[in-house]
Amino acid sequence: MKKILIIEDDLLISSLVQFRLKKDGYETYLVKDGNEGIKAIDTLSPDLIITDVMMPFRSGIEIIHHAKKSLPQTPIIVLSSLGEEEQVVLEAFNLGVADFVPKPFNPNELAIRVKRALS
């Protein structure tokens, strides 16, 4: 079973994403801030990471930096309301993220993108 780490400070959003991904048979882990996210990357070694950009303690960009160093092969999907800010999107893609899903989003669409990233 593939392990997916969800780093999102909005409990309801993370729960919705988790619920949807569980339906597809993934093993999901939730963390609610950047610090916990970095710890979870090191301890869990997930197969895919879904992260927000604006979070307490550490930003999503820092998390992507860390993940690309410790787990370079793990695909990362950025889920953020900063989708309209070109600079953030470009920086994320330059760091090697697999996908960028702007909020507002559809969980079903996200599930398809997850499936594609893992394949």
Added chain:
Amino acid sequence: MKKSLLSILLGFCIAVGKLFAQDILPKDSTEWMNFLHIQNQVPGLGYQLTFSPSLDSLRAKNLNLNLSKTDSGWVSDIREDFGIFSQLQQDSLDFQLTYFIFSSQNTEEAVREYISNLMRNGDFDPVTEKVKPKEDLVAMAVKSPYSPVFGNRYTFTADLKLFVVTVIIGFFFMVALLMILVMLFLKARKNRREILRKEYDQMIVDPLTTLLFEKELDELSNMKIAEYDPYFPQSYLSKPLYQDVLIHRIIGLNKKMKGEFKEKLKTIYHQLGLDQVSAAKIKQSKWHIIAEGLVEINEMDLVETLREVKKLSDSSNFHVRSLAVSALLNLSEKSDLSFLRDQTYPLSDWQQMNYLRIIKFVSAQKQLKIEMLFESKNMSIRIFGIKLVRMLGRVDLLERLAEMATLASNEEKIEILQTYEEIGAHMEVDFINQCLKSEDLDVVKQAIETSKSLGNEASVELLSGLLENLEDFSLRLLILKSIHELDKTKFDELTLNRGNSTFVEIRNHILDPKLIYV
């Protein structure tokens, strides 16, 4: 003079004091003896008793006065206590008194003088004769009402300043204590609310997620309120804080979701009766609650409340007014802007920007009657209407704009000129030329700018005339730029053949390709 007066006053005081002191001292010998007996002791005063030689030796011994027999009779030691006088009087013994002041023998007259001096100097306070109460002390006490703090109260209230200061300090401490208690109470209540809020937040996540993923939109619409009970119990739904957390959560999620999830959230909102809560908020008196209600109405598309929202579009509160207009623009089915036309308050730049963003979005779906804004009595609304024509590129409204242009104010004329320039309204060149003749410099400036792209021969003539009359460099530059665009021959004629060095410099500036946009 002063010295003699002071001496007289001092002498008078001493004399009065002497008289007063001597008045207290009894003159009669029996009284004098009683006086000494009552005093018992006088500082520095001693006496010696001398009894007749005929006094029986046994009796002399029994008197316990340590008498010694001399030629003149029985003589006692020098004593200081006068208390034995009463016993001697009772025994009817004859005796003589010899007074000693600090061991020096003195007369009775000298003793009187000595006691008077002591009293005057405050070194001796004579005891007056003790008056025995006629009644029993206990009986007297019973008659007097018992009041344990009477004495203190009297002293305390007698000093008015002390009383006032004490009352103020007491009041200050009472107020401070009260404030601390109120703060503690408010803090405790806030903490309790926060804890409850987090608790409700946790309670809401799972049912909301389940409903969104496990129920289809039709199913949610057909569910009755009782069927929602396992997800959101009625006992909680009736609590304002729970309602508040749920509304906050649904609206937050609505902003971040799209597609069918958005519709499902709106359905849940309606089915749970939260729309009634939002509708009630806009009837409140506090503006921030009204604003909160308007945001909820806008987010959750509560079209049934639009009649009430329309009333708020002319509210005196800036935020309420802005949010109400935004909600109307977003949700109104009717394709007119009459609610905006009737606004009496001027539109700020921020409001205009906000409304424009919404109108740009909704104008693709609805046929908005922007021309209604030209009928407004509010100039800022009419100007906003002109801006909308320009921003949305509404060429069909140029004719209507031309109708209002004749009676327009200077600010409106500037906006109309900008609109003509942006849309390319060549047919309105007469209006542009008319504005070139205006007395308002800003209108003229805008007309010069507009004539650059829309002007004709008449405009060139008018611009040439302006060039002669205006001396401002920037205006001359602007005029020559327009003339350069409209008629190059005229431009050459004006800049080369006049021998004006400024015009030559402007010409060089205009013709320099590097400075074309400077």
